[in-house]
Amino acid sequence: MASETITLEGHIIDSLTLPKVLDEILNDGATYELLDLQVGINRDDVSSARIRITASDEDTLGELLDRLQQFGANPEALEDARVVEADADGAFPAGFYSSTNLDTDVRIEGAWVRVDHTEMDCGIVLDAERLRTLPMSEVRKGMQVVMAGRGIRVHQLEKPKGEERQEFEFMSSDISSEKPKALLLEQVAKRLRDVKEKGKRILWVAGPAVVHTGAGPDLCALIRAGYVDAFFAGNGVAAHDIESNMFGTSLGVHLSEGIPAEHGHEHHIRAINEVRRHGSFASAIDAGVFNDGIVYHLIRHGCDFLFGGSVRDDGPLPDVVTDMNEVQTRLRALIWGEGTKRGPGDGNDPVGFCIVVGTMLHGIATGNCLPASVPLVCVDINQATVTKLMDRGSWQSIGVITDLGLFLRELAEDLAPEEVHSPADDARSRRAGSRTRR
Amino acid sequence: MASETITLEGHIIDSLTLPKVLDEILNDGATYELLDLQVGINRDDVSSARIRITASDEDTLGELLDRLQQFGANPEALEDARVVEADADGAFPAGFYSSTNLDTDVRIEGAWVRVDHTEMDCGIVLDAERLRTLPMSEVRKGMQVVMAGRGIRVHQLEKPKGEERQEFEFMSSDISSEKPKALLLEQVAKRLRDVKEKGKRILWVAGPAVVHTGAGPDLCALIRAGYVDAFFAGNGVAAHDIESNMFGTSLGVHLSEGIPAEHGHEHHIRAINEVRRHGSFASAIDAGVFNDGIVYHLIRHGCDFLFGGSVRDDGPLPDVVTDMNEVQTRLRALIWGEGTKRGPGDGNDPVGFCIVVGTMLHGIATGNCLPASVPLVCVDINQATVTKLMDRGSWQSIGVITDLGLFLRELAEDLAPEEVHSPADDARSRRAGSRTRR
Amino acid sequence: MASETITLEGHIIDSLTLPKVLDEILNDGATYELLDLQVGINRDDVSSARIRITASDEDTLGELLDRLQQFGANPEALEDARVVEADADGAFPAGFYSSTNLDTDVRIEGAWVRVDHTEMDCGIVLDAERLRTLPMSEVRKGMQVVMAGRGIRVHQLEKPKGEERQEFEFMSSDISSEKPKALLLEQVAKRLRDVKEKGKRILWVAGPAVVHTGAGPDLCALIRAGYVDAFFAGNGVAAHDIESNMFGTSLGVHLSEGIPAEHGHEHHIRAINEVRRHGSFASAIDAGVFNDGIVYHLIRHGCDFLFGGSVRDDGPLPDVVTDMNEVQTRLRALIWGEGTKRGPGDGNDPVGFCIVVGTMLHGIATGNCLPASVPLVCVDINQATVTKLMDRGSWQSIGVITDLGLFLRELAEDLAPEEVHSPADDARSRRAGSRTRR
């Protein structure tokens, strides 16, 4: 075991420095003891902390101390920095100190020397008692290079006292459209499985992109496999779903060929008109108007569903609720299981999970009504939608910026492979014919 | 067989009406004869055409004529429109005429009557010799509804004469992020297979998102299966790829867990420094610095590659070409096969296919140098990137707005399943362990 | 006057080549005579045209012919290309031929020679009877450079015969977020002025960004100046507008300081609750609940307005129509002037102009109901919104991708400067205090 005491000084509470430092220590498998914590009374007061860190070995401790410096957490021990001669042109010796963009001191022969030309991702070279950053391409053999480890002190930026505020600062960015997607997929699948095993209900909130991206059959597979207890969407989802099953098109695009259908536009209107002529989804299905798709599966498998109208709807379809107060009342009933076919029906047990796919309007409506304790996954190709939905202060939520079509395809393959490949349903397998590798 | 003659009048050439009408006829399997075509001399002159259409039967012809009306193409034959009584509240009789947002006349008892309240996606009802559009929810039983077919005339909007121009009009939108993705995937896979079978070279142009989204191993599988002949990218792709193979992170994010690595940032710099110390990718591989990943596979499988620098690079890595004139010269050599290991090497035979994944900068650089005859596929989650790349006037190009990680994963599974699942390479199979269903 | 005859061959109708060529000629102030036009019967048939062009002088004609070559329109006259010696390293002689990415022939001593290495934006050099493209940085003094003018023939790409289709091709991109914005602004202002002068009504469709971006006072100035006859929006616009006038915040952000208000969130709910307690906007204004803002001005200036609900609304406010069928009925009445205070009121005269600012949902709802003959301007910072709205086939529409706050500020300054600077309204001028230069 190896130990070291670090000190932290500044606005370490409200600049979040202390929490980040503690988190970093624990993440690394090390432990800490808060030896001293002075918290300032006023905003402008400086706080300070002394923290004793214990790690498994010297190497781990060294790396950890190195990392903590980006937060301005410096070792209490006073030691000179280690300086090593560069052994090659154009590259630093392994173990070199990699700089931050914060003011930095290096301890040379007992004195702290400020580094010139603050710049991140450089090394630090010592030349005639002066220190400066140097990009690696400018290293020349024989230069004196500061090594990572003790004897380096980094200064956090101090907020100015007084009136100026950081009003428009961005808090944090995310690189989520560039996250490893296979992992996100597995994590969502795992959560859905867990919730189902616990006997909790799963609420899906969907936008029309589910149909346009060709993911309709995948969502149907998930319905058949029992992963859809409650379903909330708008008129467009039902209209495009039914259109695609009556005419093989969605918004006038042939789903099996991807080419614009002739007069596809009319298909949409004619599908709505035809279902209206039968008065309800159930009657239209009984009359054979359509015999596959999301709406068909929701009804056939006894899922609870709610279709809410909007100002831009064509028709709307007969089961669509057009009064917004009523939609909200029914949405709350869906969430809390009041009068539902699936789940308790007594209105006291909220859904165990909510997954929002390809819709901002219905997603926000749902987020407004959900307790923070219900985990929420939001999947959308548009970052703005995901960001807006995720902003609920719930650590249990997952935002996935990805392609809905491919995501649902892989999710269905993972959760319900037998249903994706099921030969039982002729209509379905006919359409699935083009999916060669399945 | 059934025939009918239609007339078109207006700016049918420069408003593209005539080409669209001919295309629509042929798409439908019908044929046409251009009986007469008068093209105006000046922009303000009106052109006109008479076209005889022949379809397989009356029904097909009827539907086609119906559709052509949205372009203002009206049957020459003068017949009254068919009017039918609504048989239900809230819905039209099947076969009703679905309106456009253009001015429309209906022929009633020999006279053309203009329809009031021009609005799209409505029906048209006749009441006391007046006609007006009606949304389907307002239909009441017994109303007189105009049916699709003869006796309806639609007027194209005429551009104003003279100086006013449609300067800022948007030409066309696309719904491509909502295209059926499985189909696009199959189509891209088919093209890659075709090109490979013809013995032509395939050029990949890649951005760092390939690594961040976890698609590195899938691209490696495609390299092993021979689908990557030439490769063009920037310093970042190589740096993140090598980092991910030295440290298991990319940009400080653990690829196997998706969580930010401690001090991940430094990994990036340390990886670059280490490879620089060996002087080249090949030397670093020989020294065992990394033994998997994109760069490793490119070298081991003898692919031609080019890494071009940019103003924002860290390092850069040793094989990165930092002079932009030289990068362009080498890029042209890569495209035309001059001095290449794969393919002719004599500089006269361009690549047979180019696929751009997750990069705008290097994608545009490549597009600038490619002949229009080389098909280009651009895959990106960002619509702006795809739009910019596709704007080359080449009908052979495909733009795919999707998630790179999932797309490459499915593409590799489709083209090179044996390589994705190959147990031969220990490093690879270890990392692939999390991919449970494979 | 100078004349020349060009020939065009290929799928010149359905590839839109002929219309583009005619347009280019007329744009240039030249005239044309269609000497011959052969249109193919079937899709695969080749069409051809001979066109005699007359321009004001030889120079203009030369430039025009040069330009037409990118469409594959080549002069009938057979002449050798002019070849000139490069007079400097690294640059072509002025007047050099700038290449396209299409296959190109150059006539050298009576014979057409194909150019090697097809690449756009290069010059063409002749070396030992061979021709190749060359980037300008590789030019060396003394090289033989092909000049623009006669003797150059460009080949359009031919679509393949048969079944393969250009299914996923992108038609055209736009550079509109990079359009000169001052010009767009002037054009929109001019149209609004024209419509008002003609006595036609102006319909505004607005989203909550109008309030968040601080443009509320500018819209109020436009209301006072008579540029808003009809207004359609959702619950959020009214709620944030009233909140901002009751509490000085919008969505919890202080509009005068841009900093998040403490507990701003509650302001929103408390504002809605308070107005509900008064039963209507008018009663709340009478009771002094708020005395400025968009809703206040709409009522005080006798504008027609409609607020339509949605599934995500809080409250909603009392004047918000919650049934979607009724919203659509009222929207049509607003558009056609049925029962309106402004304009005819007899329901037969549509608005003369529609401007959609910062909303997709209500914008599409309106677009669904508008005749194509009503010009539409859509202003949004999000390209997707603008693209979706503009896709109505109407050449009269303008899409502006820009910042709503700055756009409305400049629009109000242009159309109603006296109202922007009016000292009459205390509440308003107080808030306008921060606008220093006005």
Add this chain to the structure above:
Amino acid sequence: MASETITLEGHIIDSLTLPKVLDEILNDGATYELLDLQVGINRDDVSSARIRITASDEDTLGELLDRLQQFGANPEALEDARVVEADADGAFPAGFYSSTNLDTDVRIEGAWVRVDHTEMDCGIVLDAERLRTLPMSEVRKGMQVVMAGRGIRVHQLEKPKGEERQEFEFMSSDISSEKPKALLLEQVAKRLRDVKEKGKRILWVAGPAVVHTGAGPDLCALIRAGYVDAFFAGNGVAAHDIESNMFGTSLGVHLSEGIPAEHGHEHHIRAINEVRRHGSFASAIDAGVFNDGIVYHLIRHGCDFLFGGSVRDDGPLPDVVTDMNEVQTRLRALIWGEGTKRGPGDGNDPVGFCIVVGTMLHGIATGNCLPASVPLVCVDINQATVTKLMDRGSWQSIGVITDLGLFLRELAEDLAPEEVHSPADDARSRRAGSRTRR
């Protein structure tokens, strides 16, 4: 003065609850005394704090306590909640408690009762000793409504113990494209003025959108007024700027009319070729090739500038540095004032301010080299660019998502009105002719 003691319990350090609570108190003008702070040793240990708050009066204190509850900070004092009868249908009494989406207890007759149906933005009603949330539209006269104030306890969500981590949680979203823009503009203008008054240098980093959006003349006005000391951009900015001054087009779009120029494309290439023929910007200006624009003003006004190449450049122009290592070296010199005409020239004094407009590539390159202490403003219509640039951990930075064209126009009008309207320069005033109101 009024005081109250609150308690906080849970992961108040690493969930950032404590810092937020302290910040909220100080923001409100109140003060605090940390009576007790227990920080857990391990991640799973619970921490707790007792904080005495003093505010100016009871009302302020009451509102503050109310607000702090959203963080789970509850008053120590035990009092029953106040319950009031609803006096109207459809709305709560003023002063009602507005709920959060966290689990909540209300103290009724000495006992804490959990509220059913956790939902945000609702009121809480008491019915037969049970409490539940209620949306305001469902309030009926006579219902018992819980009022804001004492006797309400909110529970923060607790993170689960153990291995599960909040890996993909989004930290925070921003509503910045919806920020009040006039304020942001004033703030940026103020900072530029301050920096100039302090005699520090201002560095501009620009992308080609500056030219395309018509903001070139505005940037020129800022150069003339002394607001541009150093300038960093790519080949495209210079090429489009010079093209626009030689031909009046940018990327083939006429800047004065906004319409695509005929063969505009060639203008770009011909402009580059012509400047190359003169060997340098300065020689081309001397020869009269162009006599206005950004490049012209940079040279005429003795600004330091650097144009860095990229793989996609045409030409490039003669002053463009094509080697990336050299670009970075020169960029550092520009930042630190080494050999610069403006400012110290001794290489030890960094720029006082950096403003990035419309470029990601050159902006990131600059951010990589800047000390965190140099304030950075990034202006772009694309949120992704702003987010990426701002992610430097510097509280002094401002991100502005807005329209570059309008932003620079207003910035120039604010900082340099006399230069915008200056009649001195004929070329400029000619072009400015279309800007009617100036």
